[in-house]
Amino acid sequence: MHEVLVEWLPNLMKRLPEFWKAAGDTVLMEVWAGAICFVLGMIFGIILTVTKPGGIMENRPVYQTLDKIINLFRSIPFIILLTALMPLSRFIMGTAIYVRGVIVPLVFGATPFFSRQVESALAQTDKGLIEAALSMGSSPFEIIFRVYLRESVAPLTRATTITAISLLGLTAMAGAVGAGGLGDFAIRYGHDRNMIDITWVTVIVLVLAVSIVQWLGDKIARKNTH
Template sequence: MEDLIQKLLPNVITKLPEIYKATGETLLMIAVAGLISFFIGIVLGVILVVTGKGNILENKPIYYVLEKIINITRSIPFIILLAAAIPLTRAIVGTAIGTKGSYVPLVLGTIPFFARQIENALSEVDKGVIEAAQAMGSSPFEIIFRVYLKESIPNIVRATTITFVSLVGLTAMAGSVGGGGLGDLAIRYGYQRYQVDITYVTVIILLVFVNIIQGAGNIIIKKTTH
């Protein structure tokens, strides 16, 4: 068995410490960028919904400006965003390389996508429920927390799952330009040194991450669906 593993994965065996380290870096990138994007994206998504036409805090200038910013940032390919964000990344975290240097572009690339997902999720809330809450004298903030967010929990979980799965791919892309993690490992060894078994292992690990995220999301959706 050991001989077979050595034959199929010769480079993996010698690079296990680096694979463990890269896996930990990718998990850290997903966790940090994901949590920051989650909270900021929720806020922006709520603002998009409540300031939209005919909604509880309708405000055309705020909605127009925020929507345009989100549309513009969403249209920028992530690989270009990585390069464009270098000055900002250095200003915030002090470096534009390694795991630490990946946080800013990952957050910038994830927030617009997640905010739009949250807007779509909250927009599905029954208008009749909102009107009933207004008729009972609920304030806008009460409607946001007790109606929009509470009624949209399954859709919010679904949006979060989709976003975190997308974030796994972004971390790999960030690694391709020195961002650390499994993407960096695959490029340095699998691509530049033709150690194909390293590439296969990194792909398998990323697929495991995606399936864990998707599975956890599905379980939560089932438990929170009325």
């Protein structure tokens, strides 16, 4: 088995420890940035939903401000965001490189996207349910947790899946500023040194990762659809 692998993937097998380290870095970036982005995106998505005109806590200034900020960050290409946020990253994390250094730009890159996804997931909640909950004496906070979130598990899962997958794409780009990870690994060896086997294996690993996330997301969403 080992001989076959060495024959087919000569470059990769010589750099296995480095490959595992890169894969681990990708997982670290995905999990850390993903977790922070999930929490922030949920909060922003909920705020957008309840403060928008006709929402249960309608508030024009809050909605307009948040809406504009999200649009602003959504329109900045991620590669520019990566470099532009370096000072902020140094301030918050103490460094602008390695995994620690790219968590901030990853969060800034993915949160606005996820917030919009959450907003549109919650917008699918039937207005009649909100009205029924209000008629039963639910407070706005109860409605957020017991109606909006509870009734939107399936669309929220789908939104999370999409964001997790696009975040994986961003982590590959983050390699460009010295974050490490699989993207960086593939570029440094696969592209710069023309080691085709490394490119292929990286691609296959990423495809597998995406498939697993998608499969899991679909399963959870289906289980919560009645």
